[in-house]
Amino acid sequence: MAELTDVEARVLDGVDERWVVDRLTALVAVPSIGGTPAESEVQRLLAGWLDELGCDVDAWEIDLAEAARASDAPGQEVERAEAWGVVGTLPGAESGQPALVLSGHTDVVPPGDLTLWDGDPFVPRIVGGDLHGRGACDMKGGVVASLAALAAIRTAGVRLVRPLALHGVVGEEDGGLGAWATLRRGHRGDVCVIPEPTAGAVVTAHGGALTFRLEVTGHAAHAAMRDRGVSAVELFAVVHEGLREFEAERQKDADPRFGDARFPHGLSIGKVTAGDWASSVPDRLVAEGRYGVRVGEPVAVARQALETRLADICADHPWLAEHPVRLTWVGGAFASGQLPPGHELLPAVRDAVSDAGGGVPPERAVAAGTDLRLYAAAGIPTLHHGPGDLHLAHGPLEKVPVAEVVTAARAFALLALRRCEVR
Numbered sequence: 001m002a003e004l005t006d007v008e009a010r011v012l013d014g015v016d017e018r019w020v021v022d023r024l025t026a027l028v029a030v031p032s033i034g035g036t037p038a039e040s041e042v043q044r045l046l047a048g049w050l051d052e053l054g055c056d057v058d059a060w061e062i063d064l065a066e067a068a069r070a071s072d073a074p075g076q077e078v079e080r081a082e083a084w085g086v087v088g089t090l091p092g093a094e095s096g097q098p099a100l101v102l103s104g105h106t107d108v109v110p111p112g113d114l115t116l117w118d119g120d121p122f123v124p125r126i127v128g129g130d131l132h133g134r135g136a137c138d139m140k141g142g143v144v145a146s147l148a149a150l151a152a153i154r155t156a157g158v159r160l161v162r163p164l165a166l167h168g169v170v171g172e173e174d175g176g177l178g179a180w181a182t183l184r185r186g187h188r189g190d191v192c193v194i195p196e197p198t199a200g201a202v203v204t205a206h207g208g209a210l211t212f213r214l215e216v217t218g219h220a221a222h223a224a225m226r227d228r229g230v231s232a233v234e235l236f237a238v239v240h241e242g243l244r245e246f247e248a249e250r251q252k253d254a255d256p257r258f259g260d261a262r263f264p265h266g267l268s269i270g271k272v273t274a275g276d277w278a279s280s281v282p283d284r285l286v287a288e289g290r291y292g293v294r295v296g297e298p299v300a301v302a303r304q305a306l307e308t309r310l311a312d313i314c315a316d317h318p319w320l321a322e323h324p325v326r327l328t329w330v331g332g333a334f335a336s337g338q339l340p341p342g343h344e345l346l347p348a349v350r351d352a353v354s355d356a357g358g359g360v361p362p363e364r365a366v367a368a369g370t371d372l373r374l375y376a377a378a379g380i381p382t383l384h385h386g387p388g389d390l391h392l393a394h395g396p397l398e399k400v401p402v403a404e405v406v407t408a409a410r411a412f413a414l415l416a417l418r419r420c421e422v423r
Helices: 006-013 017-028 038-052 064-069 136-155 177-184 223-228 232-250 299-315 318-322 345-355 372-377 402-420
Strands: 056-061 084-090 100-105 125-127 130-132 164-169 192-194 202-206 208-217 267-274 284-293 326-334 363-366 382-384 399-401
Touching: 006 136, 006 402, 017 038, 017 130, 017 136, 017 402, 038 056, 038 084, 038 136, 038 164, 064 177, 084 136, 084 177, 100 136, 100 177, 100 402, 130 136, 130 402, 136 164, 136 399, 136 402, 164 177, 164 402, 177 372, 192 372, 202 345, 202 372, 208 232, 208 299, 232 267, 232 284, 232 299, 232 318, 284 299, 299 318, 299 326, 345 382, 345 402, 372 382, 399 402
Parallel strands: 100 164, 100 192, 192 382, 202 363
Antiparallel strands: 056 084, 084 164, 125 130, 130 399, 202 382, 208 284, 208 326, 267 284
């Protein structure tokens, strides 16, 4: 750990745990599920807080029609009546592009089966130092850590030389609409940190993810004479087994930053519907799933690989050879992304985390698609570091340790002082 300057020590003392808990509780209490009105409500709440912190705030309604037709738009998996982008920029003594961007999404996934939760997922509660609730980990804890860093700088009366920006984005869970719209609006920075939950690591790469639909055609018959029909369910079993073999092949020689992850580029079927009558042989099955893109693999190449394997599976089956499975690409499309090898942002973040009391974080990659690839594609070196563990995201045990949010805020404050400089 490096010896802190007087200014750095003063700013770290300004990170207020009670302030963190109050803001995180308020943020988790907003049920900002993608596509609901609350997704816009939480953005308005964030814009108000950024204004209170002395930021220049840009809040705008995203043009959803433009997003639907733009060739570079990431796609959406939910219907939206409206969506808002929010950027707060803490001015520096000098104008120009922010030296550092902290970008966090405020949308969350649905809570699922409510009986599996210990309480209402949108009534945040603290148990044993952890704040529980949908979105606490993924990633409102990271958003609040970013806000707390700005608050500490303001409380300490520090004037930065160069601007510091916080991007609040929506639609991350279903493609990246908010980050895409923010970049398209012209908001940029020298480097970006996305405080997704990283379990103490620094994440410098992620695999991509594509959603797809399979339509399997069989032949209907009375269930009492099922040998006269061809079950689409049984055909799908053949297809699924072939896809499992394909998935296993795609895990070989994965990027070592994935560590011991079993499926860094997994293929998963998430939804299956078939048949329309219990006493009939089902003549149609529709399955939807997620398909992993390898780090550095172009999306077009990944799509071609699945299309080719599916064609081979069908060609080897007498019925499917004549009635091939129809594959369509639907919903969001996440390319892979990574920080340029050797970029200075990695050691800078590691030093800030260590000096803030968080230890030296290891370098990792994650299988989940994220907004990192959008910032990286815009030429902004980007990585992830944030409070919480991604393994708890999207489930009924979602929580984030308050202490980790505070430590992340301290690390972001140090990084901001060092990147944006102090006058």
